Amino acid sequence: MANTPRFTEKQGSRSMSIEVEVLLQEAKENIEAAQNYRAELQQRLHGLNQARKQVRGSASQTQEVLRRHFQELQAGVSRLLNERLGLLLEEVDAIEQDSVRPLDDCQKLIEHGVSAADELLREGEAAIRCGIGEKDDKLGSFTKKALQIQLDSLPEVPALVDVPCLSAQLDDSLLSAVTERIARHGSVAAHPPVQIEELVERPGGVLVRWCKVDDDFTVQDYRLQYRRGNASQYEDAYIGKDSEFLVLHLDPHTDHLFRVCARGDGRAEWSPWSVPQTGYTTLAPHEWRPNSDGYILSSRRNIAMRSDSPSSARVLYSSSPTYFCGQTLTFQIMAAGQVHKQDSLGVCVEDTSGAESLQKDRAVCISTNGAVFVNGKEMTNQLPAISPGSAVTFDMEVVGLFPMTNNNMNDGGNCKLRVTIGSGNREVVFDWLLDQGVDCLFFGCSFVYPGWKVLVF
Known part of the structure; x- marks a missing residue:
């Protein structure tokens, strides 16, 4: 008669120990799940109380x-x-x-x-x-x-x-x-006819987007107001027909309340205000570099005007590399001077001193006649010429990162940025290849003749 296998007392104890450990682990997981569940319910209770x-x-x-x-x-x-x-x-x-x-x-x-x-x-x-x-x-x-x-x-x-x-x-x-x-x-009304839809931080400001939620309400104008978190009075930021506005000159890391209302078509009174939304920016404002020969800056350093000093440097850079991919950089032309082929607006990797123009290596820019330059070379695509009132926008996103090796150091670089430059009602889109990854970029402008005045935001 064959001998049947028998568990020893030691094996049985070990098996029971494993079962206890499993049960203990399950208990811990259930306790953690219950804690999370309770926290979520409490959060929802808080939301209900707020509502x-x-x-x-x-x-x-x-x-x-x-x-x-x-x-x-x-x-x-x-x-x-x-x-x-x-x-x-x-x-x-x-x-x-x-x-x-x-x-x-x-x-x-x-x-x-x-x-x-x-x-x-x-x-x-x-x-x-x-x-x-x-x-x-x-x-x-x-x-x-x-x-x-x-x-x-x-x-x-x-x-x-x-x-x-x-x-x-x-x-x-x-x-x-x-x-x-x-x-x-x-x-x-149970709800205001207009509500804030999105608050997007921008350098030194917040982009506010809103939408109409009452289909029966015909809008003639919108009105946007904001106030610092601890202030008592709201300030008008915008009145007009657009459904978004960039509020500038806000202190970083400071809460601001935003609200919007609308005026019905043919009416004089404004609608009730939307539910106030809190927004803030963690991004420092765009500023031109101070104490740069050849340029006069405004008190906030966001406006630069080319002076009539012929011996000064032609290129003016930002005070630091404050442009990050995923943002929109805007140059607003407030006044214009005589045009020169080396005039340009754009972004660059380095703030090279002594440069004659932004039409150089490791930079993308647009000239005042609408030509687009990438690493100093002119593209075939061209945008409308720049004049007073023109707004030029730069948008970039990272679309490729490649490891730097000896085989590809000279044939394409290790960073690809998708660049969109807009001017007037047209835009050009292209890929910009760099030999190194970049977290942030300088912006700049270069003008030969005086009279040019540029706002950046």
Whole structure:
């Protein structure tokens, strides 16, 4: 009879130990999963609380705005009605005074005539009753006085149709018209018609993109505002028809709040503000190199103007290599001078001193006549000529990294950048091969003649 295998006590203990370790590992994993699950739920609870806070807070704020608006409207309408009533009462009083004055004068004249007639009657009656000896004198004096009074002359009293009969003409349709307007005055929306869609950091600024979320709202203009995180007042950054704007001159690593609203077509009032979004930039602003002969810089060093110094260097570089692939670099031409074939705007690997132009090795640029140069060689593609108001953009992305070996050091380099240069409504796209990988690039400009003025951002 064959012997059946039997587990020893030591083997059984080892097997149980492995099972315990497996269970312990599973328990640890379940505990970690439960912790993560709890953390996610707590995060969602926090989100719900924020949402509830936004709903209740915005509802309370909207109610206060409505109350204040209608109270001000009610006070304003009451004031206007009282002012109008006062003007109409004053007008009635003025007409009354002007109309009664001639009647008062006529009344005085008639009363004076009545008084004179009463006196004449008394004298006439006395003359008739007097004795024979006095009668001639008394009657003669009475007759003479009667002739002076002109008893056949009576003052003219105006007919009722010739004197004012005041009345008030009131338009009963005003109340119905006001009722109709009041019934349509104001509205409440659950969401603003415009919301911020994206905040993208840029050197020294933030690119703000927004979109319309109410299809029934026809936009005439947008309005973008921002404020520093700890500030109390918003500042206008942009008003216009575009749906994005680059807000510049922001301090890096500082939170800023952005909000946007819109004005409906044919309307004067602005819509409610979007939900404020927090954005910031970690990128230092683009600046031209200070103390460079031949160029005058603005206080923020983002504007450079070519001076009339003929002996100075022609190329002006950035203060440091602040252009990174994946960004958009923009040159805005603010003023132009005389054109020269060596004039150029672009980016380069090195800030070579003494260069006559950016049309050199390890650089890409565009000349003022629209020619594009790569490593000092002119391409066949050409862009529109540069003039005041022109904007030239550079966009780059890494599309290839190759290990540097002895076999390929001289036949293509180890870094390929996809470059897009835009000017006007055209752009050129090409691959720029470099003999080394680059993290960041200098930007620069070169002008021979004075008068050129360039903003970079």
